[in-house]
Amino acid sequence: MRVVLCGVGGVGRNVTRLLRARPDYRVAAACSRNPALVGRDIGELAGVPPLGVAVSGDLDTALREPADLLLVATTSFLSQVAGDVRRGIERGLNVITTAEEAAFPWIIDAELAGQLDELARARGVSVIGVGLNPGFIFDALLLTASGIAWDVRAIRIGRVVDVSRFSAAIQRRLGIGFTAERFAAGVEAGSITGHVGFPQSFHLAARCLGVRIERIESGFEPLIADRPHDGENLRVEPGTTAGFVQRYRAICGGRPWMSAEFVAHVDPPAAGYEAADSIHVDGYNTLNLAIDPGCQPQLGTAAMIANxxxxxxxxxxxxxTVADLALPHARPTTDAFT
Ligand SMILES: NC(=O)c1ccc[n+]([C@@H]2O[C@H](COP(=O)([O-])OP(=O)(O)OC[C@H]3O[C@@H](n4cnc5c(N)ncnc54)[C@H](OP(=O)(O)O)[C@@H]3O)[C@@H](O)[C@H]2O)c1
Structure with a gap:
């Protein structure tokens, strides 16, 4: 499978590392809007030997290479990836995007989602928004776990994640490194979003489990650092946000049906948390699933995409959506990733 990368940040590079170790996969081309990355070999950027693929400055150049699939890993927002997704479809490629909003795009822009669906059907290709979350933990894994449930009365999901290795741009957009006042102002202005994707996971679960969501309630609280945190991409000063807690609840039939508590922090133990994931499915045969330590964001995302x-x-x-696919599972690799 020949893959074109649109965006060569953390996701693009980790996917490159993994595909290099898969016998039947290769990166055919890559592009970035970042001039500092244009001309660089994608293998070298990914920390592996050169692959002979230079990063180009625009998607059209990258799409001239014969390929099977386009991976768009640039932003979280449907409106910002839709143009690149469309170009991949028009070129006759299957398309994966990591944009969280694209995991269930119908609740963001039903018309745009419908247009992309129609175009993909006309070209005979498949498009999906997928990653670790949304995509796996609160979606594929949750729905797989529900496979042994007789009924589902309520769902509670939890995730504590270490975000210290995310790019500085992503950490800032999440809400890391701000005073409480600037955090509140950024949330109000929409420049600070926290983790994006809870409504997508909720709606996918609801669609699969035959439930109608009436509304979604949410809360977003900063966690202020009491000491400095020197991350590899961002330094957090005392008195600024080192993390945050997001709570989401989907109300169905007048009561909470699905709820999520999500803690993101640059050093979870410093705030009294341990990276972990949990899924609780309440019903006749109640199920508690605990993942300890929690799914590692960078490695888990790259693996989910490749698989x-x-x-x-x-x-x-x-x-x-991920619920339309056969079970994604690991494949043989030639590398021990030491
Ligand atoms: N669904 C999931 O589970 C999941 C998992 C991981 C990531 N994601 C999402 O996927 C996206 C990429 O993640 P990442 O870790 O690779 O981010 P990253 O390390 O920040 O890299 C993103 C790259 O895309 C470029 N970019 C940003 N906005 C762009 C735009 N509007 N158009 C074109 N290029 C743009 C950036 O360019 P500059 O260098 O110029 O900024 C950067 O090179 C993020 O939005 C992230 O939230 C989702």
Whole structure:
């Protein structure tokens, strides 16, 4: 499978590392809007030997290479990835994007999602928004766990994640490194979003489990550092946000049906948390699933993307969700990743 990368940040580089170790996969081309990255070899950027693929400055150049799949890993927002997704479809490629909003795009812009679906069907290709979250923990894994449930009365999900290795741009957009006042102002202005994607996971679960969501309630609180944190991409000063807590609740039939508590921090133990994931499915045969330590964000995301690739190739054409795919699982690799 020949893959074109649109965006060569953390996701693009980790996917490159993993695909290099998969015998039947290769990065065919890559592009970035960042001039400092243009001309660089994608292998070298990813910390592996050169792959002979220079990063180009625009997607059209990258799409001239013969390929099977386009990975768009640039932003979290449907409106910002839609143009690149569309170009991949028009070129006849299957498309994966990590934009969280694209995991269930119908609740963001139903018309745009419908257009992309129609175009993908016309071209006979498949499109999906997928990653670790949304994509796996609160989606594929939750729905797989529900496979042994007789009924589902309520769902509670929890995630504590170490965000210290995210790029500085992503950490700032999440809400790291601000005074409480600037955090509140950024949330109000929409420049600080926290983690994006809870409504997407909720709506996918609701659609699969036959439930209608009436409304979604949310809360977003900063966690202020009492000492400095020197991350590899961002330094957090005392008195500024080193993390945050987000709470989401989907109300169905007048009562909470699905709820999430999400803690992101540059050093979770410093705030009294340990990185962990949990899924609780309440019903006749109640199920508690605990993942300890929690899914590692960078490695888990790259693996999910790589393992979805063959499933997307065999899926029906159109705009899909992870619930439309056969089970994504690991594949043979030639590298021990020491
Ligand atoms: N669903 C999931 O589970 C999941 C998992 C991981 C990541 N994501 C999302 O995927 C996106 C990429 O993640 P990442 O860790 O690779 O981020 P990253 O390390 O910040 O890299 C993103 C790259 O895309 C470029 N970029 C940013 N905005 C762009 C735009 N509007 N158009 C074109 N290029 C743009 C950046 O360019 P500059 O260098 O010029 O800024 C950077 O090179 C993020 O939005 C992240 O939230 C989702």
């Amino acid at each position: 979805v690739m063959p499933r997307l190739a065999e899926a029906r054409p159109g705009y899909l």
